[in-house]
Amino acid sequence: MALPTKVALVTASSAGLGAACVKALAPHYRVVINYHSRPEKAESVIQEATALKPTYDASTTTPRFTAIKADLAQRSEIQRLVAETVSQMGRLDVVVSNQGWTRVTDFFDLEDQVTEDDWDRCFNMNVKSHLWLLYAAKPHLVKSEGGGAFVTVASLAGVRPSGSSLPYSVTKAAQIHLAKGLALICGKDIRCNSISPGLMMTEWGQKFPEAKVKATAERAALKGLATPEDVADQVRCLVMSRSITGQNVVVDCGIAI
Numbered sequence: 001m002a003l004p005t006k007v008a009l010v011t012a013s014s015a016g017l018g019a020a021c022v023k024a025l026a027p028h029y030r031v032v033i034n035y036h037s038r039p040e041k042a043e044s045v046i047q048e049a050t051a052l053k054p055t056y057d058a059s060t061t062t063p064r065f066t067a068i069k070a071d072l073a074q075r076s077e078i079q080r081l082v083a084e085t086v087s088q089m090g091r092l093d094v095v096v097s098n099q100g101w102t103r104v105t106d107f108f109d110l111e112d113q114v115t116e117d118d119w120d121r122c123f124n125m126n127v128k129s130h131l132w133l134l135y136a137a138k139p140h141l142v143k144s145e146g147g148g149a150f151v152t153v154a155s156l157a158g159v160r161p162s163g164s165s166l167p168y169s170v171t172k173a174a175q176i177h178l179a180k181g182l183a184l185i186c187g188k189d190i191r192c193n194s195i196s197p198g199l200m201m202t203e204w205g206q207k208f209p210e211a212k213v214k215a216t217a218e219r220a221a222l223k224g225l226a227t228p229e230d231v232a233d234q235v236r237c238l239v240m241s242r243s244i245t246g247q248n249v250v251v252d253c254g255i256a257i
Contacts, residue, residue: 004060005030005057006029006030006093007089007090007091007092008025008029008093008095009082009092009137010025010033010096011072011081011096012034012072013098014033016204017098017197017228018096018098019045020228021098021232022045022065023052024229024233024236026049026064026065028054028055028056028236029093030065030089032065032089033045033046033065034067035067035069036070036071042067043067046066049065050064068081068088073121075128078129082136082137091143092137094149094150094151095150095151096235097129097150100125100153102204104165107164107166113167122167122168123167123174126175130175130178130179134192141189141190148191150179150186151192152192152195153195154179154194154248155197156199157169158171158173159196159248159250176196176248180194183246191238191244191245193246195231195234195251196248196252197226197231198250198252198253198256199213199225199252200227200228201227217253219255234249
């Protein structure tokens with residue numbers, strides 16, 4: 001029998017934006033943390049999230065958190081992740097699909113944009129993996145009271161040609177379009193949205209040269225960069241609102257105006 005408190009699965013959530021999403025959702029949901037290779041980071045996220053006071057009766061809805069290892073580049077692993085989530089937590093109501101891949105390149109050097117492996121890996125991780133995750137989770141999400149929620153983390157690079165590479169930018173645009181298509185397909189059963197952060201100073205964002213980071217902040221209307229916590233707050237809004245579907249929310253301090 002399913003436990004009463006709703007469950008959220010946040011993929012790629014042992015660090016960065018994923019970890020921030022776990023903490024943003026922790027007061028309201030029991031949460032599954034997904035990691036690929038760093039169990040100690042996942043455990044650290046659980047410890048930090050456990051310190052956040054729940055808005056529900058946590059004494060009768062254990063476990064509150066769990067961590068599951070899965071390689072989201074493989075469809076079979078995605079299916080296993082969903083199955084283990086439901087097995088361990090009793091239900092699944094919310095999915096924050098946060099995985100992605102890129103290789104940092106010189107965006108304006110065409111020779112740097114024609115590596116076929118980059119295109120294949122970007123399309124697999126930035127588009128297909130999100131579709132496979134929604135498809136695997138759908139039988140469970142549709143059972144959620146008031147409808148399930150699926151939020152896929154895209155990028156400002158999918159809104160305007162920019163970012164770490166052309167394959168990344170193009171596949172992030174496809175990811176945004178995928179979320180809109182899924183919103184039409186799933187209708188009232190599952191609200192499907194995407195969120196597109198600008199550059200954030202996560203482990204990945206720190207790979208960019210300091211000059212590029214400063215120039216990006218200077219171009220923004222707010223003269224800064226969005227934080228993972230800001231973006232996670234918007235993810236929580238999309239998850240909890242029952243009136244939003246098929247939308248892409250840009251969180252970039254005003255770069256794309």
